Amino acid sequence: MDIIVLVKQVPDTTEVKLDPKTGNLIREGVESIINPDDLHALEAAVDLQETHGGKVTALSMGPPQAIDAISEALGMGVHEGILLTDKAFGGADTWATSFTLGKAIEKIEEYDLILCGRQAIDGDTAQIGPQVADYLNIPQVSYVCEIETIEEDALVAKTRLEDGFERIHCGLPALLTVIGELNTPRYPLMGRALDACKEKAPIKVWNAADIGVQTSQVGLEGSLTHVIKTFAPKFKRETEMLEGDTREMVGDLMGRLKENRLI
Amino acid sequence: MIRSNSEALIRKIMATFVDKELIPRAQEIDEKGEFPMEMFQEIGKMRVFGIRYPKKGGGSGGNTTLYCIICEELARGLMSVAAVTAMQCLMGTNFLFHFGTDALRETYFLPAMGGEKIACFCLTEAEAGSDLGNVSTSAIRTKDGYLLNGMKSWVTNGPVADFYTILCQTDPAKKFKGLNFFFVPRETPGLSIGKPFDLLGTRTTPISELALTDVHIPCEHMLGQEGRGMSNLLSILAEIRAMTAALAIGLQQAALDDSIRYAHERAQFGSTISNYQLIQAKVANMATDLEASRLLTYKATHMVDEKIPCLKEASMAKYFSTEAACRAGDEITRIFGAYAYSMEYSAQRYYRDNRFLLYGGGTHEILQPNIARWVGL
Ligand SMILES: Cc1cc2nc3c(=O)[nH]c(=O)nc-3n(C[C@H](O)[C@H](O)[C@H](O)COP(=O)(O)OP(=O)(O)OC[C@H]3O[C@@H](n4cnc5c(N)ncnc54)[C@H](O)[C@@H]3O)c2cc1C
Ligand SMILES: Cc1cc2nc3c(=O)[nH]c(=O)nc-3n(C[C@H](O)[C@H](O)[C@H](O)COP(=O)(O)OP(=O)(O)OC[C@H]3O[C@@H](n4cnc5c(N)ncnc54)[C@H](O)[C@@H]3O)c2cc1C
Numbered sequence: 001m002d003i004i005v006l007v008k009q010v011p012d013t014t015e016v017k018l019d020p021k022t023g024n025l026i027r028e029g030v031e032s033i034i035n036p037d038d039l040h041a042l043e044a045a046v047d048l049q050e051t052h053g054g055k056v057t058a059l060s061m062g063p064p065q066a067i068d069a070i071s072e073a074l075g076m077g078v079h080e081g082i083l084l085t086d087k088a089f090g091g092a093d094t095w096a097t098s099f100t101l102g103k104a105i106e107k108i109e110e111y112d113l114i115l116c117g118r119q120a121i122d123g124d125t126a127q128i129g130p131q132v133a134d135y136l137n138i139p140q141v142s143y144v145c146e147i148e149t150i151e152e153d154a155l156v157a158k159t160r161l162e163d164g165f166e167r168i169h170c171g172l173p174a175l176l177t178v179i180g181e182l183n184t185p186r187y188p189l190m191g192r193a194l195d196a197c198k199e200k201a202p203i204k205v206w207n208a209a210d211i212g213v214q215t216s217q218v219g220l221e222g223s224l225t226h227v228i229k230t231f232a233p234k235f236k237r238e239t240e241m242l243e244g245d246t247r248e249m250v251g252d253l254m255g256r257l258k259e260n261r262l263i
Numbered sequence: 264m265i266r267s268n269s270e271a272l273i274r275k276i277m278a279t280f281v282d283k284e285l286i287p288r289a290q291e292i293d294e295k296g297e298f299p300m301e302m303f304q305e306i307g308k309m310r311v312f313g314i315r316y317p318k319k320g321g322g323s324g325g326n327t328t329l330y331c332i333i334c335e336e337l338a339r340g341l342m343s344v345a346a347v348t349a350m351q352c353l354m355g356t357n358f359l360f361h362f363g364t365d366a367l368r369e370t371y372f373l374p375a376m377g378g379e380k381i382a383c384f385c386l387t388e389a390e391a392g393s394d395l396g397n398v399s400t401s402a403i404r405t406k407d408g409y410l411l412n413g414m415k416s417w418v419t420n421g422p423v424a425d426f427y428t429i430l431c432q433t434d435p436a437k438k439f440k441g442l443n444f445f446f447v448p449r450e451t452p453g454l455s456i457g458k459p460f461d462l463l464g465t466r467t468t469p470i471s472e473l474a475l476t477d478v479h480i481p482c483e484h485m486l487g488q489e490g491r492g493m494s495n496l497l498s499i500l501a502e503i504r505a506m507t508a509a510l511a512i513g514l515q516q517a518a519l520d521d522s523i524r525y526a527h528e529r530a531q532f533g534s535t536i537s538n539y540q541l542i543q544a545k546v547a548n549m550a551t552d553l554e555a556s557r558l559l560t561y562k563a564t565h566m567v568d569e570k571i572p573c574l575k576e577a578s579m580a581k582y583f584s585t586e587a588a589c590r591a592g593d594e595i596t597r598i599f600g601a602y603a604y605s606m607e608y609s610a611q612r613y614y615r616d617n618r619f620l621l622y623g624g625g626t627h628e629i630l631q632p633n634i635a636r637w638v639g640l
Contacts, residue, residue: 031275064265071267072276083265188276190310191323197269205265 001054001150003045004105005078006116006128008035009062009069013121034069037117039185041178044147045115046077046186052150055079057108061089061100070203071196075188079202082108086207091220093227094123098131100218103211105136113155114175118143129177139174145181273314273329277336280309285340292341293612296466298423302344303351306337307378312351315502316360321373327502328564331509338513339520342616343465345513349506350419351375355382357499358428358444362486367446371426383420385429385473386496388413393629395430395493396439400475402431402485409433409485411445411453411478419623421471422459425449429475430492443492446484453478464615500624501574502567504581507624508560511581511588514620515553518591518613522546522598529600536598545594552587559583575637582630585620592617 012031034042045056058073060066061084070081084104092100105111114133119126126142133140146158148167159166160179195201208215216222242249257263284305292299306312315330316322330352337345359372359382374380391397400413411431418427427447434441447454457472487495523546526537536542559580566573592614596603603610621627 031278033279067265068267068272068275071272075272075276085265187280187305187309189323190273190276190314190325190329191318193272193276194269194324194329197267197272199264199266201266203266 001048001052001113002111003048003054003056003113003115004108004111005038005041005045005056005058005073006101006114006132007038007042007058007060007069007073008117008120008128009033009060009066010035010120010122032065032068034072035117035120035122037119037121037177037179039117040180040182041115041117041176042073042076042078043183043185044178045113047183048113048147048150049077049079054112057082057111059101059104059108060084061092061097061104063090067203067205071193071201072188074196074201074203075190075193076186077189077192081196081201081203083203083205084207084211085205086218088208088215088221089219091223092218093223093225094125094127094131095224096218096220096222098128098135099222100211100213101128101132102135103213104206105132107206107211112152112172113150114138114173116175116177118177118179126177129175133175136173136175139170140176141168141170141174142177144176144178147176147182269325270328270332273325274332274336276309277311277333278339280306281336281340285337285344289341289612290607290609292467293343294606298420298469299341299344299347299467303347303381304378306344306348307376310376311348312356312378313376315352316356316376320360321368321376322360327505327567328561330502331505331560331564334506335509335513335516338510339517340513341467342510342514342612342619343468345510346465346468346619347381347420349510350384351378351382353499353502353506354384355420355424355428358486358495359426359446361495362444362488363446364483367483371446371448375425380425381420381423383418383424383427385415385418385421385427387415387417389416393626395442398430398432398442399435400429400431401435402433402443402445404433405479408479408481409445411447411475411480413475415473415475417460417470418473419468419470421456421473422469427454427473428486429473430496433489437490439493440490443489444486444495445480446486447475447478447480451478451480463618464612465619501563501572501577503624504574504577505560505563505567507620508556508563508577508580508584511584511617511620512553512556512560514588514613514617515549515556515584515591517609518588518595519546519549519553521609521613522549522595525599525602542598545598549591549594552590556580556584556587575634578625578630578634578637581624582627582634585617586627588617588620 009032012033017026049056056078057080058078059082060069064085070083116129130140141157143159144157145160148156153172156169242252310323313322314325318324334345334349337348356375375382402409402411429445431445432441433443453476455474459469459471526542529536563573563577563580595610596614599610602608
């Protein structure tokens with residue numbers, strides 16, 4: 001079972017503040033982390049590999065410092081890391097990103113399964129997984145919360161829907177996007193993480209030429225969409241105090257949460 | 264060649280672990296006052312305990328700087344968890360690793376690296392604290408081994424440890440040259456473990472006395488060449504002091520972080536107290552102490568890693584960083600006002616736990632005259 005995991009390095013948004021004037025994210029001094037959903041994808045891949053054998057490759061597109069995401073993935077037990085980094089990749093929208101990742105996956109060639117997180121906490125689009133599957137023309141299952149069975153040429157995955165679950169049988173190779181319920185990610189092992197820092201670590205760094213793309217096809221130039229402005233939504237918060245005894249207040253609260261489709 | 268910086272990477276991994284797993288449980292673990300077994304095993308699973316041992320010996324292939332980074336990060340979460348980790352990585356396992364037989368290493372060292380066995384280190388006795396020359400626990404040569412008799416005190420992890428590295432006197436006439444380390448597994452007949460002390464700080468790190476009554480051990484349980492006990496101890500003394508300094512840095516960082524957060528939240532006289540210059544002065548002093556502690560400590564750890572003698576630098580780091588941690592523990596209890604006096608908030612813990620750093624690795628009354636001597640007095 002050869003598995004590719006798509007990993008994105010993102011700013012730790014639990015620490016991120018918005019500039020009150022511009023509404024932009026203040027990224028200075030903010031730690032970069034592996035996108036939380038991607039940790040679950042990594043865990044699933046390493047776990048599957050441990051039972052079924054094969055090779056796990058972590059693939060990431062990002063600036064050179066995204067190497068830390070690759071190193072952490074190697075620390076978790078991934079066999080090989082590939083960092084796609086090139087000035088030309090900068091400013092990519094989800095289309096250009098999926099295209100770039102797709103090209104790299106074609107270059108990797110051998111794979112049975114591609115795992116990625118449902119969505120990245122900085123962009124929140126949830127588009128990359130499905131678009132990569134579309135580019136590669138392989139089946140996709142999104143919002144996977146359990147991989148029930150897996151065989152040489154097919155798997156059964158359970159996915160989370162708004163109001164229940166769905167059990168999906170799917171041929172391989174396939175792409176799954178996974179959610180946090182799937183598992184508890186392990187922490188990297190010290191020795192493995194240290195090995196990842198060494199020159200002879202199993203890490204490849206590819207640029208645009210390495211994956212055979214023109215700079216016009218990738219990054220900002222290759223993007224079909226352009227962000228005009230980022231801003232913080234203005235919430236008009238209204239506080240309302242519930243009244244009555246605990247039973248009444250809880251009943252009232254539950255009613256309103258349901259009414260607003262929050263639960 | 265694009266590669267991660269190992270120090271930054273290990274710090275990041277540990278910081279994530281501390282933020283996600285340790286800090287949210289720190290108060291609860293501390294209140295419970297029991298050895299934090301679950302946390303210890305989680306840390307073991309990450310192969311942290313092998314950080315300063317080479318890979319081919321069962322370690323993780325790191326060095327002293329990485330070890331100290333880990334100690335610092337864990338101490339930012341909870342001093343007692345950092346303390347047992349520090350013990351497991353260095354003093355508790357060092358002599359076994361370097362001088363134990365293959366069989367002993369297989370049975371005790373390797374499981375200890377994964378957190379399956381707990382290590383400890385026994386120097387101190389009732390009459391031998393700073394003055395180790397006074398150690399009187401005796402190891403008498405028999406025809407097939409050694410017979411140990413005596414009493415150790417202040418044994419960190421004593422109540423829960425699986426094996427003990429014990430400093431004994433083989434020949435009182437030889438004084439320091441008669442001091443040697445011996446390896447004693449917990450199940451050895453004649454070894455009895457006292458009940459845990461009731462402690463001021465690091466309350467989940469159990470400490471006890473250890474009584475040895477006709478404990479018979481085979482010859483190969485002497486760890487190190489006869490007569491070299493003290494010089495072998497000296498060979499890790501700089502590392503012990505740098506580690507203690509790193510623990511102190513972690514406490515300072517935690518106290519600083521919590522102070523800043525509290526000062527931003529707490530309003531009095533119509534403004535958050537962060538706007539008052541006297542509060543700013545405290546935070547500025549804590550931050551400056553912290554920066555200086557880091558510079559001293561990691562200078563020393565890098566010297567250890569480069570095998571440059573640095574007992575002076577490590578002693579200065581231990582002395583300065585620990586005193587700074589004591590100041591930080593004091594300042595935070597002022598910034599928190601009355602809430603520092605409540606067991607519900609973190610401030611009280613930093614105030615108590617900083618004392619842990621004062622004694623091990625040399626008291627400051629011992630370090631100061633040494634430093635003075637090293638600089639020419
Ligand atoms: C939390 C904790 C954990 C510990 N864990 C361990 C452990 O795992 N293993 C172990 O072996 N020990 C351990 N110890 C013991 C520790 O190593 C001793 O406390 C330390 O060596 C100091 O000895 P003492 O406490 O007997 O103090 P003493 O040596 O009695 O000192 C008392 C006071 O006199 C001062 N003093 C002593 N001699 C001089 C001098 N020549 N000049 C000036 N002042 C002097 C000291 O600085 C101190 O202020 C631990 C202690 C604590 C508090
Ligand atoms: C053991 C104990 C017993 C107590 N018993 C009683 C009692 O019986 N009855 C009772 O009413 N209260 C009692 N208190 C509360 C006590 O009076 C308050 O703790 C005290 O007034 C300080 O207020 P605070 O703790 O809210 O600190 P805060 O006022 O919040 O102060 C927090 C920090 O900000 C600083 N600060 C605040 N304002 C300024 C400023 N303008 N400029 C510079 N720095 C500033 C403070 O010095 C402190 O460092 C008790 C407290 C304790 C710890």
